[in-house]
Structure formats: structure tokens, C-alpha cells
Amino acid sequence: MSHKHIINDHRKLAVDGLVGLGRLNPALNIDQVNRVACLRQVPKDRVAIISGGGSGHEPAHAGFVGEGLLTAAICGNVFASPNVGQIRQAVEQVANDKGTLAVVMRYTGDVLLFGLAKEQQAVTNPERPFRLTVVGDDVAVGRSQGRLVGRRGLAGTVLVYKLASALAETGADLEDVHALAEYAATRVGTMGAGLDHCHIPGTGPVEAHLAATEVELGMGIHNESGIGKIPLPSSAELVEKMLNYIIDTTDTERSFLPYEHDGKDEVILLVNNLGGISELELTSIANDVVHALESRRNKITVRRLMVGTVMTSLNLPGFSITTLLLPRQGAGKFSPDDLLKLWDAPASAPGWRFVSASEPGKPASRSTPSVETISSGAKNGAAPLAHSDYGAFERAVAAACEAVVAAEPEITRFDTIAGDGDAGLTLKAGAEGVLEMLRTSGLDGQDLVASVLQIAQVVEKTMDGTSGALYSIWFNALAAGLANTSTATSSTSPSPSLWAQALEHALRVLYDYTAARRPSRTLIDPLAAFTETFAASKGTGLDSAIQAAAEASEKTKNLVAQAGRAAYVDRAGLQEAQVPDPGAFGVVTILKGIQSSL
Numbered sequence: 001m002s003h004k005h006i007i008n009d010h011r012k013l014a015v016d017g018l019v020g021l022g023r024l025n026p027a028l029n030i031d032q033v034n035r036v037a038c039l040r041q042v043p044k045d046r047v048a049i050i051s052g053g054g055s056g057h058e059p060a061h062a063g064f065v066g067e068g069l070l071t072a073a074i075c076g077n078v079f080a081s082p083n084v085g086q087i088r089q090a091v092e093q094v095a096n097d098k099g100t101l102a103v104v105m106r107y108t109g110d111v112l113l114f115g116l117a118k119e120q121q122a123v124t125n126p127e128r129p130f131r132l133t134v135v136g137d138d139v140a141v142g143r144s145q146g147r148l149v150g151r152r153g154l155a156g157t158v159l160v161y162k163l164a165s166a167l168a169e170t171g172a173d174l175e176d177v178h179a180l181a182e183y184a185a186t187r188v189g190t191m192g193a194g195l196d197h198c199h200i201p202g203t204g205p206v207e208a209h210l211a212a213t214e215v216e217l218g219m220g221i222h223n224e225s226g227i228g229k230i231p232l233p234s235s236a237e238l239v240e241k242m243l244n245y246i247i248d249t250t251d252t253e254r255s256f257l258p259y260e261h262d263g264k265d266e267v268i269l270l271v272n273n274l275g276g277i278s279e280l281e282l283t284s285i286a287n288d289v290v291h292a293l294e295s296r297r298n299k300i301t302v303r304r305l306m307v308g309t310v311m312t313s314l315n316l317p318g319f320s321i322t323t324l325l326l327p328r329q330g331a332g333k334f335s336p337d338d339l340l341k342l343w344d345a346p347a348s349a350p351g352w353r354f355v356s357a358s359e360p361g362k363p364a365s366r367s368t369p370s371v372e373t374i375s376s377g378a379k380n381g382a383a384p385l386a387h388s389d390y391g392a393f394e395r396a397v398a399a400a401c402e403a404v405v406a407a408e409p410e411i412t413r414f415d416t417i418a419g420d421g422d423a424g425l426t427l428k429a430g431a432e433g434v435l436e437m438l439r440t441s442g443l444d445g446q447d448l449v450a451s452v453l454q455i456a457q458v459v460e461k462t463m464d465g466t467s468g469a470l471y472s473i474w475f476n477a478l479a480a481g482l483a484n485t486s487t488a489t490s491s492t493s494p495s496p497s498l499w500a501q502a503l504e505h506a507l508r509v510l511y512d513y514t515a516a517r518r519p520s521r522t523l524i525d526p527l528a529a530f531t532e533t534f535a536a537s538k539g540t541g542l543d544s545a546i547q548a549a550a551e552a553s554e555k556t557k558n559l560v561a562q563a564g565r566a567a568y569v570d571r572a573g574l575q576e577a578q579v580p581d582p583g584a585f586g587v588v589t590i591l592k593g594i595q596s597s598l
Helices: 010-024 084-093 108-124 156-169 174-185 235-247 279-294 336-344 390-418 423-440 448-462 465-489 496-511 524-536 542-558 571-577 582-597
Strands: 028-031 036-039 048-055 072-078 100-105 130-135 188-194 214-217 228-231 266-273 301-308 318-325
Touching: 010 028, 010 036, 010 048, 010 072, 028 084, 036 084, 048 084, 048 108, 048 156, 072 084, 084 108, 100 108, 100 156, 100 174, 108 130, 130 156, 130 174, 156 174, 156 188, 156 266, 156 318, 156 336, 188 235, 214 235, 235 279, 235 318, 266 279, 266 336, 279 301, 279 318, 301 336, 390 423, 390 448, 390 582, 423 448, 423 465, 423 582, 448 465, 465 496, 496 524, 524 542, 524 582, 542 582
Parallel strands: 048 072, 048 100, 100 130, 266 301
Antiparallel strands: 028 036, 036 072, 188 214, 188 318, 214 228, 266 318
């Protein structure tokens, strides 16, 4: 759990955040004393929609004050409800001719204090009606557990007040807007999952709540415990478990939504970042959710999809899934088209994400042309360069790849200090790709040049970044060196001398594309040391060449980086860390893997 925050004073964080929001959105008036964000120009001929609660859930709720959304939001301190005085001030600021609707999450403090403001308004300003809708969409809270307090409010609250706000924009009366909000609140279900608790600014460091291999289902947005901890599965498996709690109609504790499971159910779907999930993970999760709903035997159609940071729990590393079950055509006061039209209505606020007014896009269906099998034709028609011992070559390739896979955590650790943290995973991806090829199609057993080019192709497909490019160039150049040298010498089998010349050629070609020369604290250091020593021995000193490479890699611990990502890293810190260059360490790992097999 990350317990570090970039703040001035945790006691003023809620106010500082509101003031910053006001700078971002000039349409807002920020009442710092009462911590209220309100539209500067409150429409007098429309129902005002307000919300609020504890801070720490941004952009909910103040980030949704804007055109087509909230008229005002009231912010308590972190995870603490605003007091009734703050709420009354907000109600005064949104005073209009049509009344006010508050849509809040079901938490005891929020319900009590907004309810108190409603009752006080009824006495002091009966001519200005005030209605309240409480949203409890958390399906993790079963009927028995929530018998008295009800289900907690989560991200479904935002969906409810978006629909209510859109209806208010049409000039609808308060009773109609309130009726829609109440109806929508009965149609939303949310399930969250977290990899750990969030950390509250101003509190001390705490131990991790979950093991590295665990995830908690149903974790609340105030660090409340969920249904239970489970071993962390794949994204697709986790999504399936979470959806079952939302849409299952056989669970007497948690069957809250009237799904019919006849293939005609339709939903608005929200995949929400709880604060600490990367955008890359979130869109991947969203893809899994849509696929899980639409591939069920009784398909559930996703009519609209919203993905993003909507309601957080500070920096909690987790996400939630919310479905709003659309009504059936002709089944009641509201139609699916009514709700979709309101959902698609324009909205403008800093927290409002891009939402397409159409169903989620379908994955493009494109056929990928297969790559032609590499053959001895790569040698311009010359006779194939036969393996001197194909079995030994294949074992050496496999051993090198297995060594890289085993060393990935250590290479990653080095690169986290000396680079951008991806070197280990990049090398592992290439190694696993080659191992997969060995398990399935195998290498060309007749032509050494073709075998090396097969490895080059896998590297091109599986390894990204600078190291992927360097390895791809090197393998292609090695194949060319083997082909050219064998043709020039009329060799039909690779001798140690031929290997030495081919390796020298590969290094020269690599020098055409990188300015790194040893000593440079890059993978060039051990690669050049190996090649030069091996060539000097005319291919007979493999062990001494690998030893030279290992020594060159070890020396990178004390070198000032001249090239590569480490050139941008703090030099003093790098010297103090005393770690080898991760790329150099990877080269030696490969060479030692080969050595172990011979």
C-alpha cells in the first residue's frame, strides 16, 4: 500500500482540492467555508440536482457539477459526511422555482444529515420543495447483513444523478425527476474488488491488508471488508465472479435486480477505477466485462459503456463494475429508449468521461497473413548451411531461454533501479516466444541460417522497445554473417572459425544502429567482450569468451552510463546501488545458459 501523498496539510486537503477544481472549471463558484461547489449561474426554471458526501471519492461528487449534471456538490472531510449547515448552504445557493433533488449514497451519516436538511427545509422554506433519493447499489452487502442499514451506495449513484439531471434539463417537474431517480436507484447493482486498502492522508503507514497473491471481493470505498479474500485470478475470471453477484437471480441474499436471463436483458455498464488501477488495465478489464455479458448463454446486451475514474476510494488499487438494468419496452412508466436518451444527453463537467452514444464497438475482424516459412532460400540460392549438431544447437537455444525466464525477477529488479523496469519482462517475452516455437513447430533442422532467422522472427514479434530492436538486428545480422561467410568459404557446415566471423559481422552491423561502445554500461559491453575474445581465439575459446563477457557485465556496476535509459538515471544513486546494467546482465544470462547445455 502506498502511504505517501503530495499535499500541503491533510487537514486542508478537501478545501485545497475544491479550490483547484474551481481553477479548472471557471463555471463553478467555490464556497471554501462550507466546501460547496456550485454553478455560478443556477438555472431558475429547472430542478436543481445536488449530491455530496465525504471527500476522497473524486471526481464524485464535485467533479460532476456542470451542464447536464449536478447543480452543486457538498464535500465533507475525507470519508466524513458534510454537516447539515453545509448542506443547507448548498440548498440556498441552488434556490430556484422548481425545487431541489438530492441524490446521495446510502451511508448512515449522509442519509441522516441530508435527511435532516430536508426536514428543516420543509419547515423553514416550504415553498421550495426538497426531495431526497438514497442509492444503495452495493450487492456485496446481503439482505441479512443489511437488514437494518441497507446496502452501501457506490458508483451507481453517479448513473442515477446523470439520468435525473438530464431529465431536469428538459424542464420536468420535481416529482417526475424524483420518480425517475427513485426508479433508477432500484435498477443499479455494483460490485467492487481491491488488491489492498487505500491510505488516508494524515495517517501513519500500515501493513498491507492483503497478500501479494490475494484480491478482496466486495471491498467498500472506505476500506470496509468485503465478502472475502480469494487467490488473485486472471482478469476474465475475476470479472466473471463479480458479475455473478450482480446478475444472479438465484442468490436469495444478493438477488436485487430483476434480470430475466432470457437473452433480452439490456444494461448501461460502468467499469470504474477505484483510484489505483492503470488506464491500460482498466480498458482491458472493460473488454472482459463486455465479453462476459454478451457471450453468456442468455446474452445480456450492453447498450452503453462508460469506463474511467468515476468514484474512487483515494488511491485504492481496485475497480468496480456497475450495471443499470434497462426496463423492458412497455413494461412501465419508463422505456429503455427514454433512459438511453437521457444517458446520451450532453453533459459537461471535469469528471465526466467520454461516453459514446452507441453500443460498445465490436473487435475488428482482420485476418493476419501468415509469415512464410523461412528456408535455405535466404542464402540467395546457395546450399544450406547444415547444423554440425542440431540436437546440441536446439538444447543450447532452450537452455538460454530457460535461463532468461528464471532470471527475469532479478533483471527486472536491476532495471527498476537503473532503467524503466521493463527489461526483464521484455527478455522473458522473447525467451518464452522461442520456447513456444521449440515446443510446437521446432527450428529448421536442415539449415542453420534458417534456424537463426526463425529465432529473429520470434524476437521481432515478442520483444518490444530498444532491447527488442537490438536483438532483432543482431539475430538477422548473425544469420547474414553465417550465410555470407559460408558462401565465401564454400562451407556446408559451421566451423568455430565461421561462427567467429559471423559473430564479428553481427557486431559490426549492430554498431551501425547504436552509438554505444564499451565501456558504456549497456548490453554492448558483454556482447563486444564476448565477440572480440571469441574471434581472437578463432572460435576455440568459448569458455574464456563467456568469462570475458561476465567480467564486462560486472564492471558496469561502476560505470557511468553513456547510452541507454540508465544515462538519464541519477548517477550518484546508481553508483550507490551497485547493480549491473540489466541489458548486460541479460546477455551474460543467455551466454551462461548456452554454456550450461554444452
